[in-house]
Amino acid sequence: xxxxxxxxxxxxxxxxxxxxxxxxxxxxxxxxxxxxxxxxxxxxxxxxxxxxxxxxxxxxxxxxxxxxxxxxxxxxxxxxxxxxxxxxxxxxxxxxxxxxxxxxxxxxxxxxxx
Amino acid sequence: xxxxxxxxxxxxxxxxxxxxxxxxxxxxxxxxxxxxxxxxxxxxxxxxxxxxxxxxxxxxxxxxxxxxxxxxxxxxxxxxxxxxxxxxxxxxxxxxxxxxxxxxxxxxxxxxx
Numbered sequence: 418x419x420x421x422x423x424x425x426x427x428x429x430x431x432x433x434x435x436x437x438x439x440x441x442x443x444x445x446x447x448x449x450x451x452x453x454x455x456x457x458x459x460x461x462x463x464x465x466x467x468x469x470x471x472x473x474x475x476x477x478x479x480x481x482x483x484x485x486x487x488x489x490x491x492x493x494x495x496x497x498x499x500x501x502x503x504x505x506x507x508x509x510x511x512x513x514x515x516x517x518x519x520x521x522x523x524x525x526x527x528x529x530x531x
Numbered sequence: 532x533x534x535x536x537x538x539x540x541x542x543x544x545x546x547x548x549x550x551x552x553x554x555x556x557x558x559x560x561x562x563x564x565x566x567x568x569x570x571x572x573x574x575x576x577x578x579x580x581x582x583x584x585x586x587x588x589x590x591x592x593x594x595x596x597x598x599x600x601x602x603x604x605x606x607x608x609x610x611x612x613x614x615x616x617x618x619x620x621x622x623x624x625x626x627x628x629x630x631x632x633x634x635x636x637x638x639x640x641x642x643x644x
């Protein structure tokens with residue numbers, strides 16, 4: 418499985434944008450970039466995913482580098498409820514009948530200051 | 532509302548007991564996963580299954596086994612529980628396509644005494 422690298426922790430102020438980086442230099446052409454987050458005492462939840470183009474949804478935006486070796490999750494206006502561990506994960510386009518391990522790293526612990 | 536349901540939120544078992552953790556999903560997903568989460572170690576994949584009766588080892592399968600007799604149910608089995616298996620256990624499911632999201636249960640906090 419291709420690996421991702423994220424900073425251990427980041428800190429931001431409430432109501433400011435947050436840019437969470439992820440490096441995935443060994444990404445293959447068939448890998449989607451997924452982001453999940455885990456709020457305290459909860460299971461992880463999906464945030465966003467993309468393949469090549471930048472993506473937006475109600476939770477966040479995903480900016481993908483042209484060479485796809487890195488990506489950035491953007492929270493446009495962080496709130497205290499966004500304090501969580503954010504995980505960047507690679508998933509194959511089509512697992513067919515085979516293995517798709519959905520492997521998580523340690524993620525980035527995002528701290529939001531009031 | 533899509534759901535991944537884990538049978539227990541909290542569980543206390545004795546060393547040497549056989550422990551079953553159950554997970555059920557109602558989304559007809561092919562893939563199901565079991566993780567454990569410990570402070571400082573993140574989520575570690577124990578086992579996963581991409582079809583009924585199929586299973587694959589994850590990163591830390593030792594001391595665990597799994598069962599998938601029906602598509603909607605994935606069971607994690609601790610044959611003889613030990614104190615180092617005290618942890619938060621998380622189940623997840625996803626379709627068998629990389630461009631869709633995975634859904635997680637709320638977790639089972641298992642304490643082995």
